[in-house]
Amino acid sequence: MEVKEQHREQVIKVDNLTKKFGNFTAVDHISFEVYRGEVFGFLGANGAGKTTAMRMLCGLSKPTSGKGSVAGFDIEKESEKVKANIGYMSQKFSLYDDLKVWENFRLFGGIYGLKDKEISFKTDEILTQLGFENEKNTIVKLLPLGWKQKLAFSVAIFHEPKIVFLDEPTGGVDPVTRRQFWELIYQAADRGITVFVTTHYMDEAEYCNRVSIMVDGRIDALDSPGNLKVQFNAKNMDEVFLRLARGASRSAD
Amino acid sequence: MKQFLVFVRKEFYHIFRDVRTVMILLLMPIVQIILFGFALSNEVKDVKIAIFDPSKDQATQIITERIAASKYFNVVKMISGNDEIESLLQSGKVNIVLVYSERFYENLLHTGDAQIQLITDGTDPNIANAVTRYATAIILTCQQELLSKQFPQASQMSVSQGINIVPEVRLLYNPQMESSYNFVPGVMGLILMLICAMMTSISIVREKEVGTMEVLLVSPMRPIYIIIAKAVPYFVLSLVNLTTILLLSVFVLGVPISGSLFWLVFISLIFILVALSIGLLISTLVDTQVAAMLISGMVFMMPTMVLSGMIFPVENMPWILRLITNFIPAKWYIMAVKKLMIQGLSIDSAFLELSVLCTMATVFIVISLKMFKKRLA
Numbered sequence: 039m040e041v042k043e044q045h046r047e048q049v050i051k052v053d054n055l056t057k058k059f060g061n062f063t064a065v066d067h068i069s070f071e072v073y074r075g076e077v078f079g080f081l082g083a084n085g086a087g088k089t090t091a092m093r094m095l096c097g098l099s100k101p102t103s104g105k106g107s108v109a110g111f112d113i114e115k116e117s118e119k120v121k122a123n124i125g126y127m128s129q130k131f132s133l134y135d136d137l138k139v140w141e142n143f144r145l146f147g148g149i150y151g152l153k154d155k156e157i158s159f160k161t162d163e164i165l166t167q168l169g170f171e172n173e174k175n176t177i178v179k180l181l182p183l184g185w186k187q188k189l190a191f192s193v194a195i196f197h198e199p200k201i202v203f204l205d206e207p208t209g210g211v212d213p214v215t216r217r218q219f220w221e222l223i224y225q226a227a228d229r230g231i232t233v234f235v236t237t238h239y240m241d242e243a244e245y246c247n248r249v250s251i252m253v254d255g256r257i258d259a260l261d262s263p264g265n266l267k268v269q270f271n272a273k274n275m276d277e278v279f280l281r282l283a284r285g286a287s288r289s290a291d
Numbered sequence: 292m293k294q295f296l297v298f299v300r301k302e303f304y305h306i307f308r309d310v311r312t313v314m315i316l317l318l319m320p321i322v323q324i325i326l327f328g329f330a331l332s333n334e335v336k337d338v339k340i341a342i343f344d345p346s347k348d349q350a351t352q353i354i355t356e357r358i359a360a361s362k363y364f365n366v367v368k369m370i371s372g373n374d375e376i377e378s379l380l381q382s383g384k385v386n387i388v389l390v391y392s393e394r395f396y397e398n399l400l401h402t403g404d405a406q407i408q409l410i411t412d413g414t415d416p417n418i419a420n421a422v423t424r425y426a427t428a429i430i431l432t433c434q435q436e437l438l439s440k441q442f443p444q445a446s447q448m449s450v451s452q453g454i455n456i457v458p459e460v461r462l463l464y465n466p467q468m469e470s471s472y473n474f475v476p477g478v479m480g481l482i483l484m485l486i487c488a489m490m491t492s493i494s495i496v497r498e499k500e501v502g503t504m505e506v507l508l509v510s511p512m513r514p515i516y517i518i519i520a521k522a523v524p525y526f527v528l529s530l531v532n533l534t535t536i537l538l539l540s541v542f543v544l545g546v547p548i549s550g551s552l553f554w555l556v557f558i559s560l561i562f563i564l565v566a567l568s569i570g571l572l573i574s575t576l577v578d579t580q581v582a583a584m585l586i587s588g589m590v591f592m593m594p595t596m597v598l599s600g601m602i603f604p605v606e607n608m609p610w611i612l613r614l615i616t617n618f619i620p621a622k623w624y625i626m627a628v629k630k631l632m633i634q635g636l637s638i639d640s641a642f643l644e645l646s647v648l649c650t651m652a653t654v655f656i657v658i659s660l661k662m663f664k665k666r667l668a
Contacts, residue, residue, distance in 0.1 A: 126509035130502025136308045148297030
């Protein structure tokens, strides 16, 4: 947080971050910064190294070399502090199917050390905002996928983290629901929560403030969607992505 | 601490909202105790007996009455000729036929040569053996009583004549040969293993499979607490089951707790710890619930049933299997429970079992925690 650039606070700073599994270099010397309140798209084909990079940022895996800090804490030495300041929602499901909606909020609120009163107050507030007041006592399993994803996102930012990591959050839902989901993302960003999102949908990449595109463990492009389209002389992000991905030597897994 | 409690509460929700899990956890011990205690009993009851009594005197009547009164026998027919015997046995209407010699009482008193013949169906040697044993026991008692009643002063004499030397077999600790004495410790080992190892591993692996484990690992909750919190409900439930099993065996099966309840519970706690750490170990090795179930079933449950001495006596196994049984935690637990609960021995006598179980607990906990940390790196 000490480093200021363009009067904007850097919440993620990565310098030559590398992860090797034996001879295989999953993440190859990547460097980038993410600013507070930004919606940062982290793109790449399957197997490009996105998930590995994200796991290192979340403190789930140790880098082989290089440095990184998230929310002002070193990802290697202060991973516990990093964890307390981030939220996470994965492509797989992040809520407990057999718990009621409010029980999920209470569980994750409790895990992040929120007070009971605060939890019940915020739960009602969020459910009202989402229009889910009547679903408070519903077992999550019974809700449609799109609703669950919105709830999962609300749970991920329930403790007001500095950064929320979203790993392909909108997989398997229809475009309308995806659009609604992105509105939630913007609302969070407006509140100052930085959003770090991986996605497969190129229309979603257009919604990001800046996107990075990983190919073979390296970041081959990083800029706003507009600039990237100019740079690669492409009509849309789809084309940008395809041009870069064509150069990939790794096959998708 | 609050984190931890919130998490433990969630685990209880998981268990109690899944009907199947609840059934397995709470009904299984009851069903198993009843199954093993009654249905799978290897004692024989209500044996159908036919009696051929050509002499019909005082002595044969007494013996016949005794047999009819015993809980083991059910006199289905009094037959009147030798020729009926074989067809009765063949038709399966009776399991055993008892034949008195002629002028039985007279011979008993005077020549000491009164004879009884027991004819059994040997196709199931276990039953045949048991049945013959029961019948012999009854007959010998009657014989002795008859003689001493008739010649109070002469009973010593007849003993010295060598007619009535009755081998008195006493089965210590289990005088009635109740099979539940053997099965209760076995069921305890099996149930605790099942609940702790199998259910714990499945519940941890389920979080991996569904994807919630990742969310938890990204949270500030320390991984070790996640694991402990997941084990707590199963620990509590195994205590509930332990209580159920002990209550059922004391009040329903009539197996007494002859030794110290404290040490019995203590050694059970150690065994539960072993089983929990095995469950944790399994969960670090596999990624799907099915695999967790198969591994705990094939690698731990099957050997527990077959090699722990619960069903087949360890002493009768070939040496290589006997060697393997030493690595089955349940074997040591069952041995200890037999000593502490059935034989009523002090904890000193179960020192070996206790130390083996403690060692196993330590080793499994260390290995599984190492494996768990390695998987996270």
